[in-house]
Amino acid sequence: MAFDHKSRGWGASPEGPEATEFDPHHLASLLTALRRYEGSGNVPRMAQERQAKKVAPQAKELMELGKQRATKAAMTVLNGMLLRLPTFAMPNEEQGRAWEVNYLEARQEGSDRNGHI
Amino acid sequence: MIEATLLFDRHHVFFGEIESHGGAFRHAMLSEAGERRLEPNLREWQVRGVPVLREVARPNVPGHPTVYFQERVQVREQHFLQAARLWFENHGIAAVTVNRDVLRCWSYIAQLPLQPRERFLLLISLRGSRHTDLLACEKTLIEAVEAADMERTKTTKAIEKLWDRAAKELVAQFTA
Numbered sequence: 298m299a300f301d302h303k304s305r306g307w308g309a310s311p312e313g314p315e316a317t318e319f320d321p322h323h324l325a326s327l328l329t330a331l332r333r334y335e336g337s338g339n340v341p342r343m344a345q346e347r348q349a350k351k352v353a354p355q356a357k358e359l360m361e362l363g364k365q366r367a368t369k370a371a372m373t374v375l376n377g378m379l380l381r382l383p384t385f386a387m388p389n390e391e392q393g394r395a396w397e398v399n400y401l402e403a404r405q406e407g408s409d410r411n412g413h414i
Numbered sequence: 415m416i417e418a419t420l421l422f423d424r425h426h427v428f429f430g431e432i433e434s435h436g437g438a439f440r441h442a443m444l445s446e447a448g449e450r451r452l453e454p455n456l457r458e459w460q461v462r463g464v465p466v467l468r469e470v471a472r473p474n475v476p477g478h479p480t481v482y483f484q485e486r487v488q489v490r491e492q493h494f495l496q497a498a499r500l501w502f503e504n505h506g507i508a509a510v511t512v513n514r515d516v517l518r519c520w521s522y523i524a525q526l527p528l529q530p531r532e533r534f535l536l537l538i539s540l541r542g543s544r545h546t547d548l549l550a551c552e553k554t555l556i557e558a559v560e561a562a563d564m565e566r567t568k569t570t571k572a573i574e575k576l577w578d579r580a581a582k583e584l585v586a587q588f589t590a
Contacts, residue, residue: 327581336589339588348580359569367563369565370561378551378554378555382540
């Protein structure tokens with residue numbers, strides 16, 4: 298049986314869509330991991346890129362989940378503190394930023410300052 | 415007295431901090447977003463001063479018109495902070511002047527994985543708190559930063575493990 302070079306990354310065209318839709322950050326992560334293994338020098342570039350593309354969605358998902366967990370962990374600690382802090386009415390798009398800042402400033406300083414408190 | 419003024423854009427993205435003493439400029443530390451937006455202005459202010467629009471009524475002229483003119487407040491003047499705050503306000507930038515205790519709390523808030531808006535509101539809430547409450551809040555903020563860091567470390571390890579498995583699989587394919 299003939300060795301399929303192309304499926305293993307050799308000889309694949311660098312002009313193809315696989316070569317253009319590529320996030321170098323993921324390849325860098327894979328290359329860092331590859332350095333730990335003997336024989337990683339035998340892995341052709343195209344195969345590295347293909348593997349990086351294949352694994353990238355899982356890495357992104359892990360990153361997203363990690364961010365959510367970090368936020369949840371921080372909020373769990375902050376929860377008690379937030380309950381004790383003064384709460385503010387949330388401004389909306391129509392009311393705009395100026396209203397919000399004036400409102401908050403007015404709450405802080407006990408003056409009107411166009412916040413109409 | 416040293417004042418610290420924290421700057422935010424209209425989406426509550428942190429732009430940096432301006433430190434002043436008795437209203438006169440001391441130094442500025444800008445975030446990446448702040449550098450992009452404000453660095454040219456701060457450079458110009460250091461040389462030419464902060465532009466301020468003034469208005470005067472002309473009672474001696476028929477119709478008593480109001481005349482507007484621009485003047486420059488030098489950064490070493492005690493009116494610098496006032497002039498800068500006015501400039502920020504006119505350019506859609508929120509300038510929040512805080513004391514040392516709140517500034518310390520902000521250094522922890524800035525590390526929390528929250529939305530810019532949540533950070534901003536937290537800062538404003540703390541700004542209105544009493545000194546004793548602030549000390550307790552600072553302790554809580556440190557704990558929150560540590561809790562988030564712990565999760566970040568776990569995530570980093572999980573991602574490293576994922577890439578490690580992918581590398582191992584790839585090497586096995588080409589050394590077989």
